[in-house]
Amino acid sequence: IVEMACIENLNDDCLLKIVEYLNLEEQLQLWKSSEPASRMRSVISYSWQRExxxxxxxxxxxxxxxxxxxxxxxxxxxxxxxxxxxxxxxxxxxxxxxxxxxxxxxxxxxxxxxxxxxxxxxxxxxxxxxxxxxxxxxxxxxxxxxxxxxxxxxxxxxxxxxxxxxxxxxxx
Incomplete structure (x- = not known):
């Protein structure tokens, strides 16, 4: 059985590419669905700062x-x-x-x-x-x-x- 990879298991560069593909509204939805101190929120924050x-x-x-x-x-x-x-x-x-x-x-x-x-x-x-x-x-x-x-x-x-x-x- 092939197990689907969890998005959070991807490295930060891959996560950043995915987040940058999303528009701001989609990024905000992802932000709200992520844990407060998670890597995902850190990557989203970083993408906002890069813009x-x-x-x-x-x-x-x-x-x-x-x-x-x-x-x-x-x-x-x-x-x-x-x-x-x-x-x-x-x-x-x-x-x-x-x-x-x-x-x-x-x-x-x-x-x-x-x-x-x-x-x-x-x-x-x-x-x-x-x-x-x-x-x-x-x-x-x-x-x-x-x-x-x-x-x-x-x-x-x-x-x-x-x-x-x-x-x-x-x-x-």
């Missing part, structure tokens, strides 16, 4: 804040480019306390249907991504906090509907 670019939306970590915290902790020093789509404010609140010193490019599509208090979402982003050089924003922002980014070279605000003139004065 310089990530794209997340409202559904990616829906109701999985513990996994979101683990993910953010894994990528915080290695991610350089990030796209965030329609995150609810309670999801963005989880980003507080995480700083991403190497993120240089951010695309943020604000959740226009949410009742975000003023520009609270942009305030969180400024604190999380202090070294940004390029940002594309969309949503209901009035532009508060944008001037706090000191290294911006490319600023795309064409999909922001409520920008104030004060925003432009502060930026310039």
């Amino acid at each position: 310089a670019e990530h794209s997340l939306d409202q559904e990616t970590f829906k109701d999985n804040y513990e996994v979101l915290d683990e993910f953010l902790q894994c990528i915080r020093c290695t991610v350089a480019e990030l796209t965030l789509r329609y995150l609810a404010m309670d999801q963005l609140e989880r980003w507080k306390g995480h700083t991403f010193p190497n993120v240089r490019q951010l695309t943020y599509l604000g959740d226009e249907s949410s009742e975000i208090d003023g520009d609270a979402d942009i305030g969180i982003l400024v604190d999380c991504f202090p070294q940004l050089e390029a940002i594309g924003l969309s949503g209901n922002t009035s532009g508060n906090h944008i001037s706090r980014w000191r290294n911006i070279r490319r600023l795309d605000l064409q999909l922001c509907w409520y920008l104030s003139t004060q925003c432009f004065e502060d930026i310039c």
